[in-house]
Amino acid sequence: MNTTRRQFLRDAAGLAGVAVVGGALSAEADPQDPPGAKKFSISLAAWSVHRLFFxxxxxxxxxxxxxxxxxxxxxxxxxxxxxxxxxxxxxxxLRKRAADHGVKILLIMCDSEGDMSHADAAVRRQAVRNHRKWLDAAALLGCHSIRCNFGNAAPGDAEAIRRGAESFAELADLAAADKLNVIIENHGGLSSDADSLMKVVAAVNKPNFGTLPDFGNFPKEADRYDSICKLMPAAKAVSAKCYAFNDAGDETTIDFARMMKIVLDAGYRGYVGIEYEGPTDELAGVKACRRLLERFQ
Known part of the structure; x- marks a missing residue:
């Protein structure tokens, strides 16, 4: 990032009254240190309203x-x-509007930027380059992380894990210059296998690289609760995926009480993002998930 942008970041911090650095590299904006006395804070994952957007x-x-x-x-x-x-x-x-409404922009979920584990080294290098603009944007917006996808490899592919780890180590080093984290969500393929994803985390072995455990996005044969338990030690954000709610306000697919116990027992005290993916009204779905999460705060 050039000097002009770095100066902007310093100025923006003063204007907005918020930190523009994040992750494990900054205690002030660490996602493990939410404001107030509640056990965790609740955020909106913008994908919850993707139908309204599209x-x-x-x-x-x-x-x-x-x-x-x-x-x-x-x-x-x-x-x-x-x-x-x-x-x-x-x-x-966007940063000014967020500050005007007292909203922190926490992270950017990055899709369609290339396969970080591809067998072709040139494809991997391009994927790393493709993410650099999102590091710049995340720094400007005061985020703590960018969320990336691993790639198209199958679970357990040792060579893909090695290749992906090299790519993510490079990206994490770039992110560290702006005090940002790089995190991977269980989001299909190899990344939806908790054991494989944690092997990637171990291979990268950097303090600003970790996971974004999502309550959904696991294959049917997987134990989602065991998988989340495995991913939580490296978590720098959490996605509360939800689809439908019954008359009592409980999610009908996922046991939120069990999930949130896993999250909190792991020592996580950051933001839990509402990610509604149900077929009905998106605004109502987000509100239903917020009410459910509030039970566990």
Missing amino acids: DGKLKQIDLPKLTREEFGLDGLELVNNFFPAPTFDYCND
Whole structure:
């Protein structure tokens, strides 16, 4: 990142009254240290409203207002595909809107940026380069992390783990320069096998590299609770995936009481992001998940 951007980051911190660094490299903005006395804080994963976005009824620039005024939340997780472009001016505007609404932009979920474990080294190098613009955007927005995908490898592929670890080690070093984390979600393929993903974490072996455990995104044969338990020691964020709720307000697919006990027993005290993926009204789904999570705060 050039000097102009670094100066902007220092100025932005003063204007917004918030830290623009994050992750394990900064105690001030560490995702393990949420404000207040609650056991954890609740954030909105922007993917929860993806149908509104793709239907043209919502723009990302308005997400801070929606997060605060519609849902009463103070944390927001962005999706790279919702950006018109990660330009300096756009990120500056989005950061100011978030500050105006008292919302922290926590991370950017990055999709469609290449296979970090591909057998072709040139493809892997390009994938690393593709993520650099999101590191810049995350730093400008005051995030603690970017979330990446591992690639298309199958679970247990030792060579893919080795290749992916090399790519992510390089990306983590780039992220460390701006005090950012690089995290991987269980998001299909090898990454949805907890044992394989934790082998990647061990191979990378960097303090700013970890996981984003998602309550969903596991194959049917996997024990989701055991898998989350395995991923939590490296967690720097958590996604509370939800699909449907019964009349009592419980999620009908996932035992949230069991999941949140695993999360809290692991010592996690950061933001838990609502990620609604049900077929019905997105706003109502987010609110139902918020009410459910509040039981465990």
